[in-house]
Amino acid sequence: xxxxxxxxxxxxxxxxxxxxxxxxxxxxxxxxxxxxxxxxxxxxxxxxxxxxxxxxxxxxxxxxxxxxxxxxxxxxxxxxxxxxxxxxxxxxxxxxxxxxxxxxxxxxxxxxxxxxxxxxxxxxxxxxxxxxxxxxxxxxxxxxxxxxxxxxxxxxxxxxxxxxxxxxxxxxxxxxxxxxxxxxxxxxxxxxxxxxxxxxxxxxxxxxxxxxxxxxxxxxxxxxxxxxxxxxxxxxxxxxxxxxxxxxxxxxxxxxxxxxxxxxxxxxxxxxxxxxxxxxxxxxxxxxxxxxxxxxxxxxxxxxxxxxxxxxxxxxxxxxxxxxxxxxxxxxxxxxxxxxxxxxxxxxxxxxxxxxxxxxxxxxxxxxxxxxxxxxxxxxxxxxxxxxxxxxxxxxxxxxxxxxxxxxxxxxxxxxxxxxxxxxxxxxxxxxxxxxxxxxxxxxxxxxxxxxxxxxxxxxxxxxxxxxxxxxxxxxxxxxxxxxxxxxxxxxxxxxxxxxxxxxxxxxxxxxxxxxxxxxxxxxxxxxxxxxxxxxxxxxxxx
Amino acid sequence: xxxxxxxxxxxxxxxxxxxxxxxxxxxxxxxxxxxxxxxxxxxxxxxxxxxxxxxxxxxxxxxxxxxxxxxxxxxxxxxxxxxxxxxxxxxxxxxxxxxxxxxxxxxxxxxxxxxxxxxxxxxxxxxxxxxxxxxxxxxxxxxxxxxxxxxxxxxxxxxxxxxxxxxxxxxxxxxxxxxxxxxxxxxxxxxxxxxxxxxxxxxxxxxxxxxxxxxxxxxxxxxxxxxxxxxxxxxxxxxxxxxxxxxxxxxxxxxxxxxxxxxxxxxxxxxxxxxxxxxxxxxxxxxxxxxxxxxxxxxxxxxxxxxxxxxxxxxxxxxxxxxxxxxxxxxxxxxxxxxxxxxxx
Numbered sequence: 003x004x005x006x007x008x009x010x011x012x013x014x015x016x017x018x019x020x021x022x023x024x025x026x027x028x029x030x031x032x033x034x035x036x037x038x039x040x041x042x043x044x045x046x047x048x049x050x051x052x053x054x055x056x057x058x059x060x061x062x063x064x065x066x067x068x069x070x071x072x073x074x075x076x077x078x079x080x081x082x083x084x085x086x087x088x089x090x091x092x093x094x095x096x097x098x099x100x101x102x103x104x105x106x107x108x109x110x111x112x113x114x115x116x117x118x119x120x121x122x123x124x125x126x127x128x129x130x131x132x133x134x135x136x137x138x139x140x141x142x143x144x145x146x147x148x149x150x151x152x153x154x155x156x157x158x159x160x161x162x163x164x165x166x167x168x169x170x171x172x173x174x175x176x177x178x179x180x181x182x183x184x185x186x187x188x189x190x191x192x193x194x195x196x197x198x199x200x201x202x203x204x205x206x207x208x209x210x211x212x213x214x215x216x217x218x219x220x221x222x223x224x225x226x227x228x229x230x231x232x233x234x235x236x237x238x239x240x241x242x243x244x245x246x247x248x249x250x251x252x253x254x255x256x257x258x259x260x261x262x263x264x265x266x267x268x269x270x271x272x273x274x275x276x277x278x279x280x281x282x283x284x285x286x287x288x289x290x291x292x293x294x295x296x297x298x299x300x301x302x303x304x305x306x307x308x309x310x311x312x313x314x315x316x317x318x319x320x321x322x323x324x325x326x327x328x329x330x331x332x333x334x335x336x337x338x339x340x341x342x343x344x345x346x347x348x349x350x351x352x353x354x355x356x357x358x359x360x361x362x363x364x365x366x367x368x369x370x371x372x373x374x375x376x377x378x379x380x381x382x383x384x385x386x387x388x389x390x391x392x393x394x395x396x397x398x399x400x401x402x403x404x405x406x407x408x409x410x411x412x413x414x415x416x417x418x419x420x421x422x423x424x425x426x427x428x429x430x431x432x433x434x435x436x437x438x439x440x441x442x443x444x445x446x447x448x449x450x451x452x453x454x455x456x457x458x459x460x461x462x463x464x465x466x467x468x469x470x471x472x473x474x475x476x477x478x479x480x481x482x483x484x485x486x487x488x489x490x491x492x493x494x495x496x497x498x499x500x501x502x503x504x505x506x507x508x509x510x511x512x513x514x515x516x517x518x519x520x521x522x523x524x525x526x527x528x529x530x531x532x533x534x535x536x537x538x539x540x541x542x543x544x545x
Numbered sequence: 546x547x548x549x550x551x552x553x554x555x556x557x558x559x560x561x562x563x564x565x566x567x568x569x570x571x572x573x574x575x576x577x578x579x580x581x582x583x584x585x586x587x588x589x590x591x592x593x594x595x596x597x598x599x600x601x602x603x604x605x606x607x608x609x610x611x612x613x614x615x616x617x618x619x620x621x622x623x624x625x626x627x628x629x630x631x632x633x634x635x636x637x638x639x640x641x642x643x644x645x646x647x648x649x650x651x652x653x654x655x656x657x658x659x660x661x662x663x664x665x666x667x668x669x670x671x672x673x674x675x676x677x678x679x680x681x682x683x684x685x686x687x688x689x690x691x692x693x694x695x696x697x698x699x700x701x702x703x704x705x706x707x708x709x710x711x712x713x714x715x716x717x718x719x720x721x722x723x724x725x726x727x728x729x730x731x732x733x734x735x736x737x738x739x740x741x742x743x744x745x746x747x748x749x750x751x752x753x754x755x756x757x758x759x760x761x762x763x764x765x766x767x768x769x770x771x772x773x774x775x776x777x778x779x780x781x782x783x784x785x786x787x788x789x790x791x792x793x794x795x796x797x798x799x800x801x802x803x804x805x806x807x808x809x810x811x812x813x814x815x816x817x818x819x820x821x822x823x824x825x826x827x828x829x830x831x832x833x834x835x836x837x838x839x840x841x842x843x844x845x846x847x848x849x850x851x852x853x854x855x856x857x858x859x860x861x862x863x864x865x866x867x868x869x870x871x872x873x874x875x876x877x878x879x880x881x882x883x884x885x886x887x888x889x890x
Contacts, residue, residue: 112696113768215754215765216717217889231724231881232625232649315786316768322790338597338613404634413636495627495638496586496617510620511592512760 007456008368012376015364019383022424026398027247027390033401034244036237043241050245052213053203053221056137060202061195063142067295068149069191074288076157077183079278081285086292093299094147095528097485097502098140099207100521103509104303105131105140106211107310115306136212137220141202143299148201149194156190157183162277175279196257197388200250204391206488211509221246222393222488229492240401243394250390304525310518329519337516342497343504346415348527350500351483354422355476361423362430362475363438367464369431370438371446381431388428396421396489415498421489426482430475437471438464470542477535481528578818579610585819586615588624589643590727592760593784595840602835603826610819615639620757622725622881625649628811632658637813640820643683643827645778645806646727648877650680651870653809660810662821666828666847674846680809683827684837685844687779687801687862688732695791696769705798706740709775710747719753720762722776724884728759728804729776733884734876735802735865748775749887763787778804780842783855800863806843 034040043050071090075083093101108116109131117127131139164186168178206222214223221242228239281288310316314324333340362384369381387395399421403412411417441464449459465472487502494503501524508517587600600612617627621644631637642650653659654676663678675681690703703709709719722729737745754771756762759778766774767790774782779801781787782794808827810820826832830847837845842853852858867873876883 110768110770112770214723215720215756215761217752217755219889227723227725228881230620230623230626231884232622232629233878233881234622234626234629235881315790316764332594336594336597338600338616342614400630404630410636412634413631413638495631496588496615497638507619510757510761511594511618512758512762512764513592513594514764516594 008372009376011364011456012368012372012374012380015361015368015380016376016383018361019365019380022420022427023383023386023390025402026395026424027386028398029401030240030243030247030394030398033237033240033397034242034247036241039238039241040244042238043245049219049221049224052134052218053246055134056141056205056209056220057199057202059134059138060141060145060205061199063138064145064198064202065149065191065195067142067146068151068194069153069187071146071150071292071295072153072157074292076154077277077279078288079280079285080289080292082289083292086289086296089296089300090150090292091147092296093144095481095485095532096144096300096303096525097207097487097505097521098144098205099211099485099487099502099505099509100307100525101144101299101303102140102208102211103514103517103521104306104310105136107306107316107514108302109136113316115309132212133216133218134213137205137209137218140212141205141208143295144208145198145201146295146299148197149191152190152194152197153187156187160186165277192257196253199253200388200391203246203249204393204488206393206491207506210506222391225393225397226491240397243397246391246394254388307518307521307525310515311522313515316514329515330523332516333519333523337504337508337520339499339504339507340520343499343501346418346498347484347501350415350418350422351480353419354426354483355480357419357423358426358430358479359434359472359476361427362434363460363465363468363472365427365431366434366436367438367460369435371443384431385428387424390425392421392425392486392489393492395425396492399489400492413495413498417493418490418498418500421493422479422483422486425486425489426479429478429482433471433475433478434468437468441467470539473535473538477531480531484524484528484531575818575821576607579607579816579822582816582819583609584611584615584816585641585823586617586639586814586816587612587641587643587823588617588628588639590621590624590645591618591643592620592758593840599832599835599840603823603832606826607819607822610822615816620723620725621646621649621727622723632813637811638815639811640814640816641808641810641823643806643808644727645686645804646730646877647680647805647807647867648730648874649727650676650807650809651874652877654679658812660812660814660817660820662810662824664821664825664828666825669830669848670828670846671848675807680807681824681828682805682846683808683833684806684841685846685859686728686804686806686841687796687844687859687864688728688804689777689779689782689801690795690797691763691766691774691777691782691787691792692772692795693766693769693791694793696766697772701772702793703773703795703797706736706744707799709773710744710751714751714773716752717754718772719748719751719775720765720771720773721753721755721888722759722762723755723757724881726758726776727806728778729884730877730880731804731867732776732802733880733887734873735867738868739865740799745887753888755888763792766792779856780853783842783853796857796862800865802865 074080075087108114109129111117111127111130111132114129116129120128130136165178165182168182173181204222205220206226209218209220209223213220225239225242228235311329312325365380365384368377399417403409403417406412411420446459446463449463454462485502487506490500490503491506494500505517505520505524508520604610604612615638617624617639624644628639628642659679661678664681667675667681670681692702701713733745753775756765759781762774762777763781765771767787777794779794782792808824810817810824814820827836833845833847833850837843837850838853842856844859
């Protein structure tokens with residue numbers, strides 16, 4: 003009976019995933035298999051080389067920052083680490099588009115605010131955030147929380163007895179770290195590197211702001227250009243989607259092939275806590291590094307946005323600047339897209355949060371409790387969007403649904419919802435599988451013995467017990483959906499425009515101050531959602 | 546052939562002062578139809594912050610028409626890509642089109658995607674301002690150069706298109722708009738026709754910065770990130786904020802390429818009556834005054850319309866216009882590749 007219910011759940015989820023993930027991927031494969039377009043891509047190697055450069059540079063930068071932060075905050079007696087840990091995750095909640103725009107105002111060669119200060123002191127500019135260097139710098143700042151989360155998790159899950167053994171056998175602290183700790187966090191680091199590389203290969207908003215004006219084009223901005231010039235060059239854009247998809251598939255395969263060669267089991271049945279290493283006064287410098295990261299990735303960009311939202315116009319001449327609320331007034335009462343974009347963003351983010359949480363709960367439960375090939379297929383398909391840049395996913399959805407009369411979602415907000423659910427599903431599945439893994443199966447067995455069916459057991463036992471994880475997943479998806487640009491920019495219409503696209507439109511319209519005001523409002527919504535989650539968690543703990 | 550005849554008839558009628566008119570009865574039906582439709586979906590490439598005022602003025606005249614819900618604004622290329630996508634998907638959500646380039650209207654008209662509508666306001670326009678009611682020119686944008694007097698020394702100020710080829714403007718000192726901008730196509734096509742393709746090749750060798758819109762271009766000039774704007778929608782250089790920040794517009798000695806910004810209604814417009822009322826409003830005297838004088842400071846083709854304040858009369862700018870429309874339209878079809886070859890390699 004249980005097996006039958008599981009099979010039905012598995013079959014339903016499999017069908018849903020085939021529709022969500024496989025259909026758009028297949029569309030990219032079919033439309034992108036355009037030999038002349040592929041030849042053109044590989045003949046003009048510049049964009050390809052730029053894409054690889056940004057992919058590799060961002061991965062290296064984000065991995066270095068994330069790994070360093072993980073060590074500093076999890077394994078070293080760094081002062082203030084409890085406060086720092088949630089703060090270093092904040093860049094995850096700020097849309098890279100806003101970070102990039104803020105850094106273009108901070109670090110542009112002639113009028114960047116930092117350069118204006120430096121010019122006064124030294125007579126010449128020091129910073130340049132435009133071009134490849136700026137793209138990689140901002141992308142590394144924006145994506146560093148991802149390796150931080152994965153590597154910090156691996157460090158926390160590591161039994162200190164392994165390091166102790168090395169020390170007992172004569173290894174120094176440094177030696178034990180290099181020979182024991184580092185190799186054991188390698189799978190997490192490699193996984194994080196692949197994740198960041200895939201995202202960086204499909205980057206759109208950061209290179210659009212910091213690269214395109216300098217003639218620095220990567221795959222994401224090239225796809226955007228190809229679809230937005232007249233006449234649009236669809237075949238060429240699809241071929242780029244195919245190239246990105248193939249590249250990420252190869253990377254994911256390489257990762258699993260590499261990890262399959264060795265055992266990295268570190269979590270045992272024994273309870274333990276990672277031991278903190280005392281590093282003396284150096285710990286203050288390490289705390290300084292973490293604060294510097296927060297300053298560069300959060301404080302400076304947010305303060306710059308706030309400044310731009312309040313100043314009359316951005317100019318190299320400080321004497322012309324005046325401050326008032328006119329841009330907030332424009333955004334709230336005059337800009338015609340604010341209301342419709344805010345309404346769409348909010349309902350889409352809520353709907354995506356609900357859909358992802360429910361789907362992820364089902365898939366997470368099935369992947370932990372279920373058995374068989376079907377279960378693995380569901381799990382693999384659910385995680386597949388991790389390897390699909392969102393701009394490529396959007397291309398696939400565009401071609402799947404344009405002119406599809408049976409399911410006429412093209413040109414509606416529903417196609418954005420499909421994109422968001424598919425794109426954010428892996429995050430939800432990972433969180434929900436971990437939550438289900440913590441529940442003892444006896445609890446569900448007791449419900450089943452008492453006559454509850456599978457759905458009843460899930461609703462009455464699993465959902466209440468995993469409520470904090472569901473709330474966290476829903477909040478995370480809500481916030482990320484609110485920021486999403488790369489897929490939205492290809493799929494929105496006038497009726498389904500969203501806040502991130504409205505912000506991008508203001509940037510294209512040269513309305514820097516208006517976009518800053520809208521960006522500040524968008525950030526305010528994000529942080530209200532995060533505070534609500536924090537309040538919910540506190541109430542749960544208190545209960 | 547029959548269309549040509551109609552055009553000649555219309556031109557003749559205009560010449561004899563007998564313009565085609567919508568009768569009072571038709572007008573009542575038009576307004577009633579628009580009331581039932583309740584919405585206007587305009588696809589446009591206008592990025593000036595005050596354009597919503599124009600839409601609000603139209604809505605004030607017809608309060609039962611919602612102008613916001615279906616509006617879509619983006620650079621010309623993106624608007625046209627969206628329109629093409631929707632036409633192909635047979636799911637057109639737009640009623641009317643207003644972008645700053647004539648070329649796509651010629652293509653859409655040939656493919657039968659535009660509706661015939663002879664607005665009664667066309668009686669006040671010369672024949673060359675419209676084509677058989679398929680499209681009508683709402684405003685004309687000139688393409689000029691501009692610089693920031695706070696960053697460019699007076700002795701380096703360019704006076705002619707040819708001056709942009711000087712060595713001091715090499716390597717990201719010039720800014721142009723991307724191929725997606727309607728004015729960019731018109732400028733490059735007309736400069737190629739008038740100054741030769743070699744000029745464009747050498748302009749590409751100057752390695753200019755490329756931005757998506759005229760507004761971004763002005764923003765970068767104001768911030769001092771480049772020395773000269775080389776694809777400036779002329780009215781942008783005369784906007785009060787730009788002038789206050791030090792921007793100066795330069796009418797090039799060789800002449801000013803023009804980009805016609807027509808208004809047209811789609812054949813499959815979901816709200817055709819509202820679209821007709823909107824076209825009437827755009828072409829009317831108050832509409833033209835608001836659009837061309839108060840919002841844009843662009844040139845109007847309406848008979849007797851004044852030159853925008855502080856600008857040269859159109860005739861004295863040595864206007865450059867396409868001479869062979871068939872060639873112009875063919876060039877538009879290949880412009881993305883042409884632009885990439887010139888400026889992206």
